[in-house]
Amino acid sequence: xxxxxxxxxxxxxxxxxxxxxxxxxxxxxxxxxxxxxxxxxxxxxxxxxxxxxxxxxxxxxxxxxxxxxxxxxxxxxxxxxxxxxxxxxxxxxxxxxxxxxxxxxxxxxxxxxxxxxxxxxxxxxxxxxxxxxxxxxxxxxxxxxxxxxxxxxxxxxxxxxxxxxxxxxxxxxxxxxxxxxxxxxxxxxxxxxxxxxxxxxxxxxxxxxxxxxxxxxxxxxxxxxxxxxxxxxxxxxxxxxxxxxxxxxxxxxxxxxxxxxxxxxxxxxxxxxxxxxxxxxxxxxxxxxxxxxxxxxxxxxxxxxxxxxxxxxxxxxxxxxxxxxx
Numbered sequence: 229x230x231x232x233x234x235x236x237x238x239x240x241x242x243x244x245x246x247x248x249x250x251x252x253x254x255x256x257x258x259x260x261x262x263x264x265x266x267x268x269x270x271x272x273x274x275x276x277x278x279x280x281x282x283x284x285x286x287x288x289x290x291x292x293x294x295x296x297x298x299x300x301x302x303x304x305x306x307x308x309x310x311x312x313x314x315x316x317x318x319x320x321x322x323x324x325x326x327x328x329x330x331x332x333x334x335x336x337x338x339x340x341x342x343x344x345x346x347x348x349x350x351x352x353x354x355x356x357x358x359x360x361x362x363x364x365x366x367x368x369x370x371x372x373x374x375x376x377x378x379x380x381x382x383x384x385x386x387x388x389x390x391x392x393x394x395x396x397x398x399x400x401x402x403x404x405x406x407x408x409x410x411x412x413x414x415x416x417x418x419x420x421x422x423x424x425x426x427x428x429x430x431x432x433x434x435x436x437x438x439x440x441x442x443x444x445x446x447x448x449x450x451x452x453x454x455x456x457x458x459x460x461x462x463x464x465x466x467x468x469x470x471x472x473x474x475x476x477x478x479x480x481x482x483x484x485x486x487x488x489x490x491x492x493x494x495x496x497x498x499x500x501x502x503x504x505x506x507x508x509x510x511x512x513x514x515x516x517x518x519x520x521x522x523x524x525x526x527x528x529x530x531x532x533x534x535x536x537x538x539x540x541x542x543x544x545x546x547x548x549x550x551x552x553x554x
Contacts, residue, residue, distance in 0.1 A: 229297055230285045232532040234514050234521040237279040237291070242267035245436060248325025250415045254356055255321060255526035267322050270528040271504060273315025273422045283521070291315050304500040304533040307553050316346075316553060317481060319504060319528055320418040321355070324410045329431040329442070330364060330385065333423070334452040335404035342448075343425055347404040350420030351463075351476045351483060353549060354398040355508060358413030365400055365408050365461040366390045366454075373450055380446065385430055392462055399463040401476045405454035417506050419551050421480050427452055472550065482554045489545040495537050501553040503531040510546035515539040523548075 241251070241259040244266025251257050251265040259265040271291070272279045279291045286294065292313060300308040307316060322328075333339075333348030340346075352363075368390040371379075379388050389407065392400075394414060402408050407429065410416055427445035436442055465475055465485075470492070472484040485508075486492075496503055505514070507523045514521040514529060516538045523529050531538065540546070 232298060232301060232534055233284055233286075233519065234516055234535065234538070235281055235286065235294075235530040235532065236283045236521075236523075236527065237271055237530070238282045240269040240272060240277050240279070241265050242269065245434065245442075246324055246326040246328055248323045250323040250325075250356065251321060254415055257526055264325065265323060266325075267320050269318065269320055270506070271315070271317065271319040271530060274318060274424050276424075279315075298532070301534045302532045303502045304553065306500045307502070307533075314346075314422060316422055317504065317551065318418075318420050318422050318424075319506060319551075320420070321526065322410060322414075322416045322418055324412055324414045324416070327412050327432060328410045330389070330407060330409045330429045331426050332407050332429060332449050332452050333404050333427070334425060338452055339404075339423060339425055345425055346421045346423045348421050348423040348425055349404045349478060349480050350402050350418055351481075352400045352402070352410070353417045353475070353483075353485075353506075353508070354394055354396055354414060355417055356415040357394050357396050357398075361394045361411055361413035362391050363394050363400070363409060363411040363414065364389045364391050365402060366406050367457050370457040371455040373453070373455060376453065376455060377450070380429075390461055397467065399465060399475050400461065401463050401478070403454070403478070405452055407453060417508065417549060419481055419483055419504075419506075419549070475549075477554060479554070481551050483549055483551045485547065486540075486550055487545075487547045488540065488542060491539065491541045493537065493539050496531070496552075497536040499552060500533065502533050504549075504551045505529045505531070506549040506551070508547045508549060510544050511542055512546035512548060513541040515541055
């Protein structure tokens with residue numbers, strides 16, 4: 229078998245009714261003849277969209293093939309024993325040229341029961357935000373299912389939703405069950421469980437390209453929704469230069485932000501997991517075994533578990549998200 233090294237993958241482009249052009253104009257990714265691009269899937273183990281290696285000796289291999297061949301050497305023994313040949317995280321960029329639908333995702337228990345799937349807990353990092361952009365996360369008051377359904381049936385659902393003003397660098401953690409939507413004007417990096425299950429609650433009466441309203445999942449959503457109210461929906465963190473700052477940790481992933489103005493080194497010897505880098509700003513070279521692996525804004529890279537130490541080199545500084553399974 230080939231020796232594992234830092235891996236990059238072919239971007240998967242998704243045309244969405246609400247998508248725009250920022251994938252091209254800001255991230256400099258070519259989505260070809262699509263009318264717009266709402267999402268890119270950068271690293272995916274979803275069965276319908278398995279990522280394909282784009283660099284090095286393993287170019288052309290699928291992520292599933294790599295898991296079958298390398299097992300714990302790729303993802304860590306603990307991760308492989310739990311997830312097997314399913315890669316546990318899905319990494320995306322999302323460009324909302326219009327508001328996305330108001331939606332909710334089921335937790336592991338409900339997703340397993342209904343869809344034989346994992347649930348969908350996720351987090352967002354705001355890469356770019358137009359002036360005045362907002363998003364929805366959770367409710368603005370405590371509700372019962374009956375109260376929620378009454379508001380829904382009256383067409384007053386917007387009255388109970390928590391809307392947040394958003395700027396570049398904001399972080400939102402969205403556990404399964406939290407009602408949410410990404411608002412118009414936002415470019416977001418998303419880290420989530422490997423699941424593509426979404427219950428659409430409300431879609432602003434939009435029509436698709438055939439003149440039809442998109443399907444809603446009103447009844448399915450009722451058992452999935454967390455009706456509690458929380459005092460804080462935006463993740464508070466203190467940005468610091470030249471050290472890792474943890475943003476989110478949960479059973480499914482831990483994500484930190486690394487904003488460095490100079491070269492540094494990382495040691496993952498004590499971590500029984502792969503590591504994913506998502507480049508948000510600047511330029512970074514991941515140096516491993518005297519080979520350079522450059523990444524820039526919009527690029528993602530997977531460090532297999534067997535890579536314990538890397539150098540992060542830069543000319544003008546870099547900002548990256550670092551994610552792994554805790």
